[in-house]
Amino acid sequence: MPIPLLNYAPKTQNERVVGYEIAGEEQPKIYSAENLLSAGETDELIWAAYRQIFSEHQILASTRQKFLESQLTFGQITVRDFIRGLLLSDPYRRLNFDTNSNYRFVEKCVQRVLGRDIYSQQEKIAWSIVIAEKGLQGFVDALLDSEEYLENFGFDIVPYQRRRVLPKRATGDTPFNLKNPRYDEYYRSLSGFPQLVWQNQIRKFTPQEKQAKEGDPSNFMAMAKDLSPEGNPGGRVSTFNMNYEAMVPYRKTTTASATATASES
Numbered sequence: 001m002p003i004p005l006l007n008y009a010p011k012t013q014n015e016r017v018v019g020y021e022i023a024g025e026e027q028p029k030i031y032s033a034e035n036l037l038s039a040g041e042t043d044e045l046i047w048a049a050y051r052q053i054f055s056e057h058q059i060l061a062s063t064r065q066k067f068l069e070s071q072l073t074f075g076q077i078t079v080r081d082f083i084r085g086l087l088l089s090d091p092y093r094r095l096n097f098d099t100n101s102n103y104r105f106v107e108k109c110v111q112r113v114l115g116r117d118i119y120s121q122q123e124k125i126a127w128s129i130v131i132a133e134k135g136l137q138g139f140v141d142a143l144l145d146s147e148e149y150l151e152n153f154g155f156d157i158v159p160y161q162r163r164r165v166l167p168k169r170a171t172g173d174t175p176f177n178l179k180n181p182r183y184d185e186y187y188r189s190l191s192g193f194p195q196l197v198w199q200n201q202i203r204k205f206t207p208q209e210k211q212a213k214e215g216d217p218s219n220f221m222a223m224a225k226d227l228s229p230e231g232n233p234g235g236r237v238s239t240f241n242m243n244y245e246a247m248v249p250y251r252k253t254t255t256a257s258a259t260a261t262a263s264e265s
Contacts, residue, residue, distance in 0.1 A: 028160040033072075033079050042073055048158045049079070053086045053112055054095075063091040078155040080144055083113070087140045097136055102128040106139075113143045115152065115162040 031045040046069055050059050068085040071077045077085075086092060087109070097105055106127040107118045118124060131139045143149060153159050212218045 028162075030160065031158040033156040039073075045079070045158060046072065046082075048160075049082060049086065052159050053083060054092065055112075058091075058095050060091075063089075063095075065089055079158055080149075080153070080155045083159065084140060084144055087113070088137060093136065102131050106131070109139070109143060111161075113159055114146075114148055115159050 029048075031048045033045060036042050036045065050063070054063055065085060068077070068082055072079070072082045096108060100108070103124045106124050110116065110118050110123070110127070127139065127142075130142055134142070149159075152162065
């Protein structure tokens with residue numbers, strides 16, 4: 001019996017409301033196969049699909065799927081089928097699925113296929129269970145057959161980033177298809193990774209809600225540990241002012257008796 005997709009909800013109320021968008025240069029351009037008039041427009045649509053799914057960092061000659069491009073050009077498959085073919089292709093599996101954890105892979109696919117950021121950790125867990133149960137193909141089919149995808153993109157529109165949320169400490173959010181993918185072992189070695197940094201002092205961070213309040217018994221225990229039970233140490237003693245003969249009287253007596261015995265003899 002297959003496990004149903006776990007329920008997850010948007011993390012804020014703002015994501016439940018349709019955004020008010022104003023036309024401008026930052027708004028995404030929508031590529032649709034419904035109104036293609038020339039071969040040049042078809043090529044632009046295919047390039048937009050590659051840029052959305054593979055990102056510009058992974059668009060290489062080896063990642064092209066010419067058979068799928070030919071089918072889309074002659075109308076044998078829909079844009080959604082072309083997106084499905086790119087997600088299930090060997091280059092996409094090798095560059096994204098094989099080099100990332102299920103959580104990271106779910107995040108990348110939701111961003112590039114559904115056009116939005118991941119809602120929460122609960123959504124990552126829900127889709128990761130789908131990958132573990134149905135594999136890569138079942139996960140891709142579930143995304144493309146979802147109500148959210150069909151409502152926003154249908155069969156003929158290339159997925160795009162539907163909304164860019166500005167972070168608090170930056171002037172703009174990096175588009176999903178421009179985020180750096182994970183480098184493989186070869187490129188990590190060229191960049192000098194992994195780097196091991198050893199610290200002489202180990203620091204522990206305690207969140208504010210877990211810090212001890214005033215009057216907490218743990219504060220008294222910390223103060224008690226700082227007290228020294230042995231008291232203050234004594235002052236230093238210099239070896240230059242020490243009388244070794246007075247400290248060893250047995251040696252002096254033995255030397256005097258030995259001298260007297262020698263004179264009697």
